[in-house]
Amino acid sequence: MDKKFNNFKYPKSNIMKQLLFTLLLISQFSFAQIFSTNQHLKRSSVSGQWLNGTVMLNDGSMIDGQVRGYIFKGNDVKSFRFREKKGAEVLTYRPDDCKQVGYEGLNIISLPKNLKKPQSKRRFYIAVYYGEHFSVLQNPKANSTSTDLTGGLSLNSGEMQNVLALKGNQLVKVNRLNFKKQFRKMLSDNKEWAQKAKDKKWFKYSNVYDVADHYNTTK
Numbered sequence: 001m002d003k004k005f006n007n008f009k010y011p012k013s014n015i016m017k018q019l020l021f022t023l024l025l026i027s028q029f030s031f032a033q034i035f036s037t038n039q040h041l042k043r044s045s046v047s048g049q050w051l052n053g054t055v056m057l058n059d060g061s062m063i064d065g066q067v068r069g070y071i072f073k074g075n076d077v078k079s080f081r082f083r084e085k086k087g088a089e090v091l092t093y094r095p096d097d098c099k100q101v102g103y104e105g106l107n108i109i110s111l112p113k114n115l116k117k118p119q120s121k122r123r124f125y126i127a128v129y130y131g132e133h134f135s136v137l138q139n140p141k142a143n144s145t146s147t148d149l150t151g152g153l154s155l156n157s158g159e160m161q162n163v164l165a166l167k168g169n170q171l172v173k174v175n176r177l178n179f180k181k182q183f184r185k186m187l188s189d190n191k192e193w194a195q196k197a198k199d200k201k202w203f204k205y206s207n208v209y210d211v212a213d214h215y216n217t218t219k
Contacts, residue, residue, distance in 0.1 A: 041159040041208060044106055044126050044138065046072050046080075053103025055082050055093055067103045076140035077108060077124040095122035109137075115169035128163060129209045131216035134187065135166040136208055139173060159206065179205045192218040 046069035053067030065085060070092060071078035079094045080101050093101065095110040102108065107127040114120040125137040139162050162175040167186050174182045180203060188194045193215045197203045203211060 056100040129212040133219045137164040
């Protein structure tokens with residue numbers, strides 16, 4: 001692996017001091033993989049404010065500076081703005097212009113719209129968990145649990161009702177209700193993971209980050 005990938009870290013802020021990012025190179029799409037330690041099923045959103053961040057370009061090089069969402073609605077992101085510092089030239093990056101954007105704990109990846117055609121046009125996804133063999137991404141169209149009709153809080157308030165599971169050239173919508181069935185179908189090729197999935201207290205939708213991580217680390 002190229003040394004520049006091994007040494008890559010997101011710029012740190014007070015919020016990020018306890019987070020560690022490890023970078024791996026994924027040959028299939030030729031972009032870097034970043035494992036976050038603090039992403040779960042609460043919806044994450046792109047900010048329109050300038051924040052310290054990094055953009056990975058299509059050639060694998062990385063530029064550090066300040067990043068903000070430019071054209072976005074919720075977590076459906078069309079483009080980002082980048083500048084090295086306040087007052088510097090501002091550049092716009094769309095999904096076809098870069099491979100990853102990271103800032104303030106968010107890892108936004110660019111994937112081909114047609115995964116079977118890696119050279120096709122791409123779009124941005126916010127990663128819940130991004131792994132070498134299996135990833136979980138936010139679905140830009142997913143609803144989140146909120147208050148019920150009586151005004152009380154729903155169980156698991158704020159969690160997304162569905163996510164997108166990425167394995168190989170498949171991107172599958174996974175709903176809360178059929179989570180176990182779909183994950184078993186996708187991940188049971190890993191015998192150690194399949195054995196761990198028998199633990200009902202561990203294998204649950206709200207624990208999707210650890211469930212995905214166990215598949216990657218034991219694959």
